[in-house]
Amino acid sequence: MNTTVEKVDGTVSAPVRPPRLDPASLLPEREPFQVLGTAKAADIDIELMRTLYWDVVRGRRYNLQATALAKQGRLAVYPSTTGQEACEVAAARALSPQDWLFPTYRDTLAAIVRGVDPVEALAVMRGDWHHGYDPYAHRVAPLATPLATQLPHAVGLARAARLKGEDTVALALVGDGGTSEGDFYEAVNFAAVLQAPVVFLVQNNRFAISVPLAKQSAALALADKAVGFGLPGRLVDGNDVVAVHQVLTEAVERARHGGGPTLVEAMTYRIDPHTNSDDDSRYRDPSEVDRWREHDPVLVLERSLRGLGVLDDSDIEGAARSADDFAADLRKRHEHQPNPDPMTLFSHVFAKKTPQLSEQEAMVRAELHAQAEGDSQL
Amino acid sequence: MNTTVEKVDGTVSAPVRPPRLDPASLLPEREPFQVLGTAKAADIDIELMRTLYWDVVRGRRYNLQATALAKQGRLAVYPSTTGQEACEVAAARALSPQDWLFPTYRDTLAAIVRGVDPVEALAVMRGDWHHGYDPYAHRVAPLATPLATQLPHAVGLARAARLKGEDTVALALVGDGGTSEGDFYEAVNFAAVLQAPVVFLVQNNRFAISVPLAKQSAALALADKAVGFGLPGRLVDGNDVVAVHQVLTEAVERARHGGGPTLVEAMTYRIDPHTNSDDDSRYRDPSEVDRWREHDPVLVLERSLRGLGVLDDSDIEGAARSADDFAADLRKRHEHQPNPDPMTLFSHVFAKKTPQLSEQEAMVRAELHAQAEGDSQL
Amino acid sequence: MAQVLNAALRDALQEDPSVHIMGEDVGALGGVFRITDGLAAEFGSDRCADTPLAEAAILGTAVGMAMNGLRPVVEMQFDSFAYPAFEQLVSHVARMRNRTKGRIQLPITIRIPYGGGIGAVEHHSDSSEAYYMHTPGLHVVCPATHADAYGLLRASISSNDPVIFLEPKRLYWSKAQWSPESIPEVDPIGTAAVRRHGTSATLITYGPSLPVCMEAAAEAIKEGWQLEVLDLRSLVPFDDETVSAAVRRTGRAVVVHESAGFAGPGAEIAARITERCFHHLEAPILRVTGLDIPYPPPMLENHHLPSVDRILDAVARLQWEPGTSDGETC
Amino acid sequence: MAQVLNAALRDALQEDPSVHIMGEDVGALGGVFRITDGLAAEFGSDRCADTPLAEAAILGTAVGMAMNGLRPVVEMQFDSFAYPAFEQLVSHVARMRNRTKGRIQLPITIRIPYGGGIGAVEHHSDSSEAYYMHTPGLHVVCPATHADAYGLLRASISSNDPVIFLEPKRLYWSKAQWSPESIPEVDPIGTAAVRRHGTSATLITYGPSLPVCMEAAAEAIKEGWQLEVLDLRSLVPFDDETVSAAVRRTGRAVVVHESAGFAGPGAEIAARITERCFHHLEAPILRVTGLDIPYPPPMLENHHLPSVDRILDAVARLQWEPGTSDGETC
Ligand SMILES: Cc1ncc(C[n+]2csc(CCOP(=O)(O)OP(=O)(O)O)c2C)c(N)n1
Numbered sequence A, B: 001m002n003t004t005v006e007k008v009d010g011t012v013s014a015p016v017r018p019p020r021l022d023p024a025s026l027l028p029e030r031e032p033f034q035v036l037g038t039a040k041a042a043d044i045d046i047e048l049m050r051t052l053y054w055d056v057v058r059g060r061r062y063n064l065q066a067t068a069l070a071k072q073g074r075l076a077v078y079p080s081t082t083g084q085e086a087c088e089v090a091a092a093r094a095l096s097p098q099d100w101l102f103p104t105y106r107d108t109l110a111a112i113v114r115g116v117d118p119v120e121a122l123a124v125m126r127g128d129w130h131h132g133y134d135p136y137a138h139r140v141a142p143l144a145t146p147l148a149t150q151l152p153h154a155v156g157l158a159r160a161a162r163l164k165g166e167d168t169v170a171l172a173l174v175g176d177g178g179t180s181e182g183d184f185y186e187a188v189n190f191a192a193v194l195q196a197p198v199v200f201l202v203q204n205n206r207f208a209i210s211v212p213l214a215k216q217s218a219a220l221a222l223a224d225k226a227v228g229f230g231l232p233g234r235l236v237d238g239n240d241v242v243a244v245h246q247v248l249t250e251a252v253e254r255a256r257h258g259g260g261p262t263l264v265e266a267m268t269y270r271i272d273p274h275t276n277s278d279d280d281s282r283y284r285d286p287s288e289v290d291r292w293r294e295h296d297p298v299l300v301l302e303r304s305l306r307g308l309g310v311l312d313d314s315d316i317e318g319a320a321r322s323a324d325d326f327a328a329d330l331r332k333r334h335e336h337q338p339n340p341d342p343m344t345l346f347s348h349v350f351a352k353k354t355p356q357l358s359e360q361e362a363m364v365r366a367e368l369h370a371q372a373e374g375d376s377q378l
Numbered sequence C, D: 001m002a003q004v005l006n007a008a009l010r011d012a013l014q015e016d017p018s019v020h021i022m023g024e025d026v027g028a029l030g031g032v033f034r035i036t037d038g039l040a041a042e043f044g045s046d047r048c049a050d051t052p053l054a055e056a057a058i059l060g061t062a063v064g065m066a067m068n069g070l071r072p073v074v075e076m077q078f079d080s081f082a083y084p085a086f087e088q089l090v091s092h093v094a095r096m097r098n099r100t101k102g103r104i105q106l107p108i109t110i111r112i113p114y115g116g117g118i119g120a121v122e123h124h125s126d127s128s129e130a131y132y133m134h135t136p137g138l139h140v141v142c143p144a145t146h147a148d149a150y151g152l153l154r155a156s157i158s159s160n161d162p163v164i165f166l167e168p169k170r171l172y173w174s175k176a177q178w179s180p181e182s183i184p185e186v187d188p189i190g191t192a193a194v195r196r197h198g199t200s201a202t203l204i205t206y207g208p209s210l211p212v213c214m215e216a217a218a219e220a221i222k223e224g225w226q227l228e229v230l231d232l233r234s235l236v237p238f239d240d241e242t243v244s245a246a247v248r249r250t251g252r253a254v255v256v257h258e259s260a261g262f263a264g265p266g267a268e269i270a271a272r273i274t275e276r277c278f279h280h281l282e283a284p285i286l287r288v289t290g291l292d293i294p295y296p297p298p299m300l301e302n303h304h305l306p307s308v309d310r311i312l313d314a315v316a317r318l319q320w321e322p323g324t325s326d327g328e329t330c
C-alpha cells in the first residue's frame, strides 16, 4: 500500500505492508481435479494403478466385513468408509515410510492400507481397549474421536520433525463436519505460520451424521478456506483414487521440500449410514445414495482400468479372491481375541502407579479373586 | 461438476454439486479501501465528516486521559486505542440505534462513542466491578476479555433478532490476534450458515501484545478468510475514518437487508504499548511507531478536511476544547466513584441466592460488622 | 426416560415461544438418542435447529440468543463433546449475571447425555459433573426417575439461570410407569428426595447410580441393614437440610456416584456432611465411585462403575461394632 | 519466585535439547510475567517460541511434538485462558498414555500463572486446580517456596507424564534467599512438606495460601495454639501418608486454599483424611477457601481470599472444649 494508492492531497500513506500478492492464486481449481476418464489417465504409472485397484477392492471388502461384524454385535460400533475407499487408499499410498498418518475414527481403512493389522485397528470398535496398534510401528496416530482434535497433533509432530532435521510429512484426515470445529482452523493456522510439513485432507462426504453440507458451511468449496491462512487449497474428485493420490502426493512432496502445508478437499459421499447404528432414512433420500453409487470409486476405477487395458477378468477375480482371504482372516482372528485383563485399567494411567491407584487396583484384584473362588465353588 | 468435465471413457461423473461460483468474487480488494486523500473524499457528506472529526479528537483525548489515570494507579489497567480511533469511532457511528456493538477489552472508546458513560465504561479497569454499564441501554455488550469469545454471542443475538422479526444488526470487534482463536472461525461460520445479520470488524493493529502479525498469520490479508466461509471480505485503511465508516455502513446495511454477514479487516496500528503496564521496547523498534505516527488517524482526517475546506482553525480549537471538557469531566467523576459494597459479591451469582451463598454472605457481613466495631473503638 | 424428556421439551416449546432447541443432529434425526424426536417436524427447524458442528459456538450462540430474550436449550451430543465449550461455559455462561449485576441473565439449559454403562467406545462415557459443580454460577441437576426427568427439565428451562442438565444415558431406555400427572409440585431444583426409608445407614446418590443403590438397599436386607436411599437430584444448589437430616437419623452414610472419586462430587458431599454432622457420625462417610482412571473401554466398564457389591462392602465397613477404629488406614 | 522459575527453565533448556518452551508472548517479551525472560535470546526462537494466539492449538501442537520425542513446556498466559485447551487436556493429554497402553507418552509441562490477589481485572485470577485434580492422568503441582519453584519445575519437565504446574501469581515477586544448592534431593512430585511443626492443629495448604497460613500460625501463638503447617506441593499424586500422619498427631485440621470451596480441592482433602483418620479427629476438618462466587473484582478480592482472621476463626471452631458439639449446624 505504501506506494500504490495515489494520494490527491499529498498526505503520507501508511506503511501497512508491501503490495499484496494475488490471493486468488491460493484458491483451489474451480472444478474438482480428475484423472480417471480424462486424457490424463493415460500418463499414470500402470503398477501404481494396479496397486490402487487391489487396495480399493480389498477396502470395499473390509468395509463389508467390518459392517457385518458390527451388525452381529461383534463390534460395538463401525463407521464405514464404503464409497470413500478412494480417499482412504490414496491417503495411505501418498505417504513414504518416514511420514505419519493422523486418522479419524472413520479411517481404519487408511490405517490398514498403511500396514496396521486390521484386528488391531478395530480394537477400539471391539471395545477391549481404547486403541489397538503401536502408533510408531507404521507411523499411524491413534484414531481420533473428538472431532478435529488430532489436527494440531499432526502439526506438532511435523514441526518437531523439522526441528529434528527429519524429512517427515504428516497427513491429517478430517471430515466436512470436522471443519466447523475451532481446532481445525487453529491447526491450519499453526501449520501455515510455522510452515510445518503437513497436508490436511478434508474428506467431504457431504454429511456429519445427519447434518448435510449446506447446514455445515456456506463456502463455495471447503478448500476455499486455505487462502485465509496463506496456503494453497486443492479440490479433487474424491471418488477418483488416481486423482486423489496425485494431488496428495504433490502436496506431500511439496511439504517435504519446504513448501509448507496444503489443504486438500476431496469431494466424495458416505454411502453407508454414519455407523451401523445410524438410521439414515431419517435425513436423506435413498435416491441420492443411488445416484452416488453410479460414481462408486471401485467401479469407476475398474471401468477406467479396463478401458485402458490395465485390468482383465483374471485380475479382477484375483483381486476379489485376495480380498475375500483378507476378510476371512480378519473374521477368524477377530473371533479369537482374548478378553482384556482388568488390571490393565491401572497400568497406564501414569508412568508410575500412584499410591491411590495401587489401592484401587488391590480392590479390583480382590474382587476378581473372590469372584474366581465363588465361580470355582459352583 | 455433473456436466462440466469431459469424460473420455463414458463413465458417469459424480453428482457432486452444481458448477461452482467464482470464489474470487468474495475476496477483498487487493489494496485497502481509502477515501481520504482520494477523489472519493469530495463525495462524502460534510456533516458526517465533521461528526467523525469531533469523535476522533475526543477519542484521542480520552485515550490520553485514561492512560494518565492508569499511570497514576487510578485504573488497574488501561489498554489504549491511540492510533486506532478511526476504527473505534467508525464502528460506533456505522450503527443505528436498534443495532448492537460487541466490543473487546480494548474498545471502551467505541462504547463511549455509542453513548456509554466513560466512567461506567471504565468500571472494569477501575476494579470496582467486572462491568459498569447497562448493556441494554445503548445496546453495547460487555467488554470481552477472553479473546474472540464475544463473537458467537454477536451471532446469537443477531440470529435471535431475525427470529423475532427485528431488523437489528450486530457489529462485533476483534483483534488480529483474536482471529487465531477457534471461536473466531466458529462464529464466522455460524453467521454464514445462519445468514445472521452480523458484521465482523478485525482491527488489525499488527500486534497481539508482543506477537507481530507475521507470527500470527501467513495470510496475505486477514480479510481473505471470508471466502472460506462463503461471505465477502473487505479490506480497508483503518486509519481513514471515512473509509472505515463507509465500508462498515455498507456491510451493516447489507446485513440488515438480508444480505448476510461480512468480514471487514481494518489495517491500523497500535501506537501505545499493549496496556500501560506493557514494555513495548522489548519487541518493537520505536522507529516503526514513528512511521505510523505520520499516518495518525486524527492528523490524516484533519489535513484532509482542511484541504477540503470543511475545517478551519476555530473548528479545530472548538473540538479540542470540547475534548478537554470531556476529559476533565471524566477525571472528576472518576475520582468520586463510591467504593463497591462487598455484599454485591453475593447478589448476582444466581437469580435467587442459594442457602450456601447466604451462609457465606452472613460470614462476610459479620466480618464487616466486627471490623466496623473495631474501627469505631479506635 | 427418553420419551419423557421428549415430552418435556415438546411441552416447553408449546408453552413458551421463546424456547429454542439447538445442537448437533437435533433436527431431522431427532438427536443421536432421539430425545428431540419429531420436534423439528412439529415446531419447525428454527425452534429445533441443527447447528454446524462446533460446541463452543453452539453455546456461544446460545448466549447471544439468551441476551436477546430467547430461552435456548442446547444439546451437547456426549459429555466429553461439551469440553470444547468449556471456556464459554466457565468464562461467560456461569458469570454473565454476576459481572453485569443481573442486567444480563442467561436462561440457558445445557442438556448433556451423561455417564457410562452403555458399552460406548472411548470419549462417550465421561461423567463431568464435578467440573460444573465447582463453577460458581451454574446450576447442576440430574434426574434419576421419570417424574424428575420431566419435572427437572421443565424447571431447568423455566429457570432464569443457566442449568447443566445431566441425562443419565443408561436410563434413557428405562421403562417405568409415568404420566405427566406425577410432576412434583415443588420446584425440584435444589431439593433432594428420600427414595427409600431406612434406619441403618444412608446411601446418598443421584442419576444413574440411583437404581444401583436401590438394588443394594434391597440386597442389604439380607444382611440385616435397613438402608435409607437419598436421591440428590440437584447438585447445585445442594440440599443440605435434607441430606444432613437423613445422615443425622442414621449416623452412617455412603456416597455413590459414577464419576472418578478423586476431587469428585462425593468429596464435597462427604466433607460438608462431616462438617455439619460430625458428632452424629458413627463412622466416616465412605465413597463408592468410579475409579481414578480414564473411563474404561466397554469390555471393562463393569469394573469401573459402582456395583451393588461395592456398595454393600462399603456399608459393611461402616464400623458396626462399637470401637472398631482398627479399620482405619492411619 | 519469577527469577527462580526462569532459572529452572534455563537449566532445563541447557541440559536437555528436547525441552521446548512455547506459548503466547514467551519470546521477545519473556512472557507477561517475564518467566521466560531472555530464554529466546539465549536458546533461539525454536526452543522458546511465540505461538499464534490459540490455546487449544498450543496444547494440541505440544501433544504432537511430544509424540515425536520432544519435551514441550507450555505457558498458558492466565488460568482462565487455559480453558480453550480443556478438550485437548482432558480428552488427549490426560489419556494418551492410557489409551495407547503406554506406547505414546506425553512429557508435557503446562505452566499456568495461577490464582488471585494481584489486583487483576476479571478472568485473570481464577484458581482452576480442582478441574485438573479431578481429571485422571494429570499430575498437578503447585510450589509455595523458591526451592520448590525450582525443584518442582525441574521435576515436572523431567516427568514422562503431563504435569499441570501452577505458579501462584502473587508469589512471583516474593523475594527470599534462594540458591540452586537448596534443591531438594527427593523427587518432590507426590510429597508434602511440613513447613512448621505444631501440636494443636494442622493447617493443610499449598501455593499462594502457604504464606497466609504461616502468618496465621505465628498469630495463633497469642491464642495459645501451636499450629502445624503442611504444604502439599503436589495435589496429584496426593501424599496421604504425610497428611494423615500430621492430622493423626494433632487430631484437628483446617484446609486452606483460594479456589472456590464447593467441590474444590479442600473437599477431597477433608473427605480423604476423615476416611483415614476418623477416630483420631477431635472435630470435623474445616475448610477456609475462596467463596462460591465468580472471582471478585480487584477492590473486593480481599473479601474472597482466605485471610489470617478466617483461618484463626476456623481454628477456634475446632471444638476445643470437650463435648462442644453444639457448634454443629445440624
Ligand atoms: C468434538 C466432537 N463433537 C461431536 C462429536 C460426535 N460426532 C461423531 S462423528 C460426528 C459427525 C462428523 O462428521 P464429519 O466430520 O463430516 O465426518 P464423517 O463422520 O462424515 O466422516 C459427530 C457430530 C465428536 N466425535 N466430537
Ligand SMILES: Cc1ncc(C[n+]2csc(CCOP(=O)(O)OP(=O)(O)O)c2C)c(N)n1
Pocket: B106, B145, B146, B147, B174, B175, B176, B177, B178, B179, B205, B207, B208, B209, B270, B274, D024, D053, D077, D081, D084
Ligand atoms: C483466550 C485468551 N487468551 C489470552 C488472552 C491474553 N491476552 C489479552 S490481550 C492479548 C492480545 C490480543 O491481541 P489482538 O487480538 O490483536 O488485540 P489487541 O490487543 O491488539 O487489540 C492476549 C494474548 C486473552 N485475553 N484471552
Ligand SMILES: [Mg+2]
Pocket: A175, A176, A177, A203, A204, A205, A206, A207, A208, A209
Ligand atoms: Mg462428513
Ligand SMILES: [Mg+2]
Pocket: B175, B176, B177, B203, B204, B205, B206, B207, B208, B209
Ligand atoms: Mg492486535
